[in-house]
Amino acid sequence: SIGTVLALRSISLKNELAGTVREVRLTPGQIVEAGTLLVALDVSVEEADLRAQEAQVALAKTILHRRQNLSQELATTQEEVDRARADLDVAQAQIARTRAVIAKKTIRAPFKARMGIADVHPGQYLDEGTLLTTLQGVGEAMNVDFAVPQQVAGGLRVGEAVEILSSASAPAVTAKIVAVD
Helix, strand or coil: CCEEEECCCEEEEECCCCEEEEEECCCCCCEECCCCEEEEECCHHHHHHHHHHHHHHHHHHHHHHHHHHHHHCCCCCHHHHHHHHHHHHHHHHHHHHHHHHHHHCEEECCCCEEECCCCCCCCCEECCCCEEEEEEECCCCCEEEECCCHHHHCCCCCCCEEEECCCCCCCCEEEECCCCC
């Protein structure tokens, strides 16, 4: 029977957020490790926001510290201390949000894979959900999808061994049936 080799993991890689491409490392056919940078969108605005938010956190920490000292001397109310603590929490949450946006604009390989064809270039504006490339997982295991006549299919069972030939000169590989459809 003739079959098709399928990677255990395969995805169409798309950007989650819109933006302008700053860096591209998509080479069709290249095998990349998990975590490898593939596409970086411009994050200059987010980085500026992050610096401003870090300054806001520093100020909020100073104010909270002062309010706590004043509270110990009974020179301020607990409400003012609570408000200062809440302001610090909000400022820290804004930093976390901005860092998350920056991370989403830095697209990395989720697993070891071979890249497909890509048409992405620095300076290009990408709408949310633009197809960047496809990734086919690379590893020891793979699936082979094949069809057989009905009279043969009736005799196949999950767990049984089959021989797979990839070419006339390559040795046979023993595999096991994992599903019958």
